[in-house]
Each structure stands twice: as C-alpha cells, then as structure tokens.
Amino acid sequence: MRSAFFFALAFAGALLGRAEIKIGDPFPVLASVGLTGGSIPATEGKILVVDFWASWCAPCKASFPALGKINTDYASRGVVLVGVSVDEKASAYAAFVKKQAPPFPALHDTAQRLVRLVEVPAMPTTYVIGRDGKVRSIHAGYHGSSTDQILRTELDALLAEKS
C-alpha cells in the first residue's frame, strides 16, 4: 500500500514536472536570456506585453498591425510591448522585421532560450505581465479584433491598478 502511494506520488511528479509559465508565475527577466536584434527596453515598474512570434507563422504576421496600434496607444501610459521572434534562421527574422517594420522592439530569441523557458503553448502567444513581474494573462493564438479588444481591456485594468 505504501509502495503504491510512493509510486503514485512519483508518477504525479513526473507529469507535473513541466516548466510551462502560467498565470501568476514570475516571467523571466528579458535581459538575462540573450535576446538579440536590438536594445532591451527598461521594464522595471512597467506593464510588459511579450509577444512570441515567428516569420513562418501566418497569425503572427496578422497580429503585427494590431500590436503596433496597441504599442502606439499605450507606450506613453507605461506599457512596454516587446516582440520576441523564435525563428531558427536569423535571415528569416531579419527579413520579416525589415518588411513589417514594427513600431515596437522586435527582438530575436537566437538560441530559443526564452521560449524554452516559457514553453509557449502556441504560435503566437502573448503574455501580459504586471508591474510586479508576474504573468497576469496568456493569449494563445491571435483571433483578430477579439484578441485586440481583450488585450486593451486587460491593459486598461492593469493601468487602473495602483502601482
């Protein structure tokens, strides 16, 4: 009986051993994961939106104009939006950034270090991180105006919170 208990415990531990970042978890510090492609903006005390994208991902491409508008509308209010490319080919990343010319920092997770730490569930995935550095919401995929509206609502709510 005792053996069965230990077995069940060990099996449950193996199942729960994934390191996927969830709501409430602290998000890794961007400056410590080796991102390239530009300077990492200061995020301390600010609301952070991290969008994982790839040049081969069609919904990611579709999301860029909306994310650009969100960045334009919220940057002055204390929101930092950062795009993180998970492209394996640096040339594909560079060509995509050149073509899209996003108004927010579009960095490159060259060694896919950050994305492995976070374990994104889909491409794209957007993380909204509070001033305390903890994940407040996760958006897997891009669903057009509905995602855009939800992101704006969440950012407004976070901005309304006392810092």
Next chain:
Amino acid sequence: MRSRLLLALLLAATALVSGCATTTARVQPWERATLTDYTMRPDRDPLALALAEHVYFSRESAAGGRGVGGSGCGCN
C-alpha cells in the same frame, strides 16, 4: 525486504515511463518552421494531386471516396 525491492522496481519503472509523460518527444510550437514550409503542403502540385487521385479511385474503385458525396461504387 521484499516491499523495498518492489518499491525500487516501481520507482525505476516510473523513471522509465516518465519519459513518455514529458513533451520532449513532440514537436514544440516554436519548432514548426519546417512543417509550415510550402513543400510540406499536400496540394502544392495540382497535377501530381490529380494523378494521385486518379490512381486512387481507379485502383480502389472508390470514386469520390475521399470526401466527395456518392456511394463510391466506382461505376463511372
């Protein structure tokens, strides 16, 4: 002694099986660049697709058997 041996065996089995429980074996969302390549599309060559379909329904007597309505009697 016997129960300890059993426990050790169970733990060893768990260690082996836990490899199946993790997601290391599947293609992660950020690793799908090759899968999204144009050459991975089954319909990238319409002529080859038409030929393959012709061979399929001729050999299997299953005209329309790949999603088109009908009985699939092959009597066309």
